[in-house]
Amino acid sequence: MDFTTAIGLLAGSLTTIAxxxxxxxxxxxxxxxxxxxxxxxxxxxxxxxxxxYGALIGDLPVVAANIVTLSLAxxxxxxxxxxx
Amino acid sequence: MDFTTAIGLLAGSLTTIAxxxxxxxxxxxxxxxxxxxxxxxxxxxxxxxxxxYGALIGDLPVVAANIVTLSLAxxxxxxxxxxx
Numbered sequence: 001m002d003f004t005t006a007i008g009l010l011a012g013s014l015t016t017i018a019x020x021x022x023x024x025x026x027x028x029x030x031x032x033x034x035x036x037x038x039x040x041x042x043x044x045x046x047x048x049x050x051x052x053y054g055a056l057i058g059d060l061p062v063v064a065a066n067i068v069t070l071s072l073a074x075x076x077x078x079x080x081x082x083x084x
Numbered sequence: 085m086d087f088t089t090a091i092g093l094l095a096g097s098l099t100t101i102a103x104x105x106x107x108x109x110x111x112x113x114x115x116x117x118x119x120x121x122x123x124x125x126x127x128x129x130x131x132x133x134x135x136x137y138g139a140l141i142g143d144l145p146v147v148a149a150n151i152v153t154l155s156l157a158x159x160x161x162x163x164x165x166x167x168x
Contacts, residue, residue: 003140004137004140004141007133007136007137007140008134008137008140008141010130010133011130011131011133011134011136011137012130012134013130014126014127014129014130014133015126015127015130015131015134016130017126017130018122018123018124018126018127018130019123019127020123021120021121021122021123021126022119022120022123024120025118025120025123026118029118031117031118032118033115033117033118034109034110034113034115034116034117034118034119035106035118035119036105036106036108036109037105038102038105038106039102039103039104039105039106039109040102042098042099042101042102042105043098043099043102043103045098046094046095046096046097046098046099046100046101046102047095047099049091049094049095049098050095050096050099052091052095053088053091053092053095053145056087056088056091056092057088057092057143059141061137062146
């Protein structure tokens with residue numbers, strides 16, 4: 001793996017893992033009052049399009065990272081709708 | 085502009101704009117109790133590395149989108165630290 005791909009995979013890992021603490025926090029507190037519904041609706045739509053873009057340019061870090069990001073972000077969106 | 089670049093710019097626009105409702109909500113409520121500090125620390129670090137990655141592969145949508153995303157996400161992080 002070259003340096004550039006390593007940076008891409010690290011970037012993707014971090015922006016993906018980042019949503020896990022929010023999932024855990026919301027899971028524990030069942031409270032989403034301060035979390036923006038609009039943010040997660042728009043964000044999930046955008047991440048889906050990042051997956052499409054990554055597939056079109058054949059870029060593995062973009063596709064892989066965004067599939068996991070979408071899973072976590074959509075879980076937060078689900079919690080927001082459930083615990084609103 | 086070709087279709088692929090248009091998808092990339094749309095994806096980047098959405099995952100960037102997504103943070104604006106959270107910035108506005110937090111600005112109005114001054115409340116960040118339900119927002120995860122760890123999420124925004126890790127996310128901002130990851131977005132910075134996406135900018136580096138985009139520069140390394142010479143990809144305009146990745147660089148441009150993530151510069152704006154970093155501005156908004158770091159504003160939310162600032163609010164989280166200020167209104168904790």
